[in-house]
Amino acid sequence: MVQIEPFAVELWMDKHEHSAKYNIAETCSAPISISKLQEISEDKTTQIVDTSSTLHYGAIRGSDALRSNLARLYSSRASSALPAENILITPGAIAANFLIFFSLIGPGDHVICHYPTYQQLYDVPKALGAEVSLWKAKAENNWIPDPDELEKLIKPNTKLIIINNPNNPTGAILNRTLLQRIIALATPQSIPILSDEVYRPIFHSISPASPEFPPSILSLSYPHAIATGSLSKAYSMAGIRIGWLASRDPALVEVIADARQYTTISVSQIDEGIAAFALAQSTVHALLARNIALAKTNLEILDRWMIKHDDVCEWVRPVAGTTAFVRFHREGVAVDATKFCEELLEKTGVLFAPGKECFGSGKEFQGYVRIGYVCETEVLKEGLEKARLFMKKEFDDLALDEGDGDGKGE
Structure with a gap:
């Protein structure tokens, strides 16, 4: 029997999101209807x-319509x-993502994963028998992981490097220079790089126009790169279950396509039609x-809220995506x-979604x-106001974290 850790963030969301009045833990851009989609088109x-x-x-x-629109983007x-x-x-x-892991990873392999990130990206390879090393980003470095540390993590049996760009939950990015360095480190062993780009663009x-603006991994001429994406986050349509993977290496695509036959004959024609229209x-x-x-708009609202509460909370302001990772403390103690x-x-x-519960203990x-701040603006405003009133009355009585240290990192 395959042993895999419970999927913490999904369990948290599944348990609470339908009862929440102000869901500002959600990671999708505010959802859109089919009629509204046609209205803006x-x-x-x-x-x-x-x-x-x-x-x-x-x-x-x-x-053909959907894949052609994606290839154009x-x-x-x-x-x-990109063909x-x-x-x-x-x-x-x-x-x-699961198909890539299932196709490329097995017992005896070594995988490196950008962290913190979506739990699937490191726990599925682990469940498949791989040794997983976490390439840790830290708040004191603006959630940007150190490429020198990545170099030290690479082993002779490293079979995959996984990145999440833009990052969930921090909203940080891996810029062009860092992406190029990752490719340079992967090139001697031709290590495939999986870039989960669901929050792009x-x-x-x-x-x-910035010289450090991060392109898709597929734009950097590394033949062993794979990108994944979906309509859920950046495109507001989680209700149609459309995602994709792409690579410039046709042999790599064929290996994954063979595995796909066991899980997905095809996706819904109706969903594909909506997706093709959205990406046209x-x-x-x-x-x-x-x-x-x-x-x-919403980030400015959240930024103002953070300034008002800067005595009890801190963050690295997000650069991209839909999420912010905020630390709450009393006199420095989490x-x-x-x-x-x-x-x-x-x-x-x-x-909200708690960090230790959902992203690592x-x-x-x-x-x-x-x-998650890219919800409807009124939901964010009202939710943050409710949170403000709660903190005014209740924050001083909240339990402190029982762990040792100040909570800012190991």
Whole structure:
């Protein structure tokens, strides 16, 4: 029997998100309806869902329209076009990531994973028998991991380097120079690099004109790179279960496609049709503009809230994505974040996600909570106001974390 750790953040969200009145732990950009999608699109005539189509399996690896639209997006900042056949459509990025691990990782292998991050990225390889080394980012370094430490982690049997860019839960980015350094370290052993890019391209605090703006891993001419993405986070459509994986190495794609046959004959034709419409040139720019504007507006609201509470909370301001990682403390001593989140939810209906509960039990996450701020603006405003009132009355009585140390890292 395969032994795998409980998926902590998903268990937390599944337990609490449907009862929360102000869900500001959610990681998706504010969801959009099909009718609103057509409203913001330049294409007002195309029938997004063709109800006359027969519901057969459809295109096994993904529809031509959807894969062509994705290939165009990946090719826009690259020196050469990405072929559409180098993209596989999956039921969400979570399935894409799992297929990569299932295809490439086994007992005796070594994997390096950027951390903190989504638990799947390190615990699934571990469950498959791999030794997993965590490449740790730290708050005191603005959540940017040290490439010299990565170099020390690489072993002769390292089979995969995993990064999450932009990062969940911190909102930090791995910039162009750091991505190039990662590739340089992987090149001597031709180590595949998996870049989970589900929060791309929500870049709200760095300009695309910046020389350090992070491109997709597929734009950096490393043949052994794999990118995964989905419609859930940056594109506001978690309700259609569409994700993908892409690589410039067709042989790598074929290996993963063979494994995919055992899990996914094809994805929903209806979902693919909606996704293809959303990613078409007539729609995608307006959709992303909506979500980036929402991220900027809401981040300023959260920033002002943080300033008002800077005596009890601290953060590294996010650069991209939809999440912030905030540390709550009293006179430098971390509060018990799980109890804080539980009491906050019970008394106000506001949902945060506790760091130690959801992202690792080490003392480096004492007092941390994840806040998802790219929800509807009114939900964020009202939720933060409820949190403010709770903290005014209750914060001094919150339990402190029982672990040793100040909670800022090992």
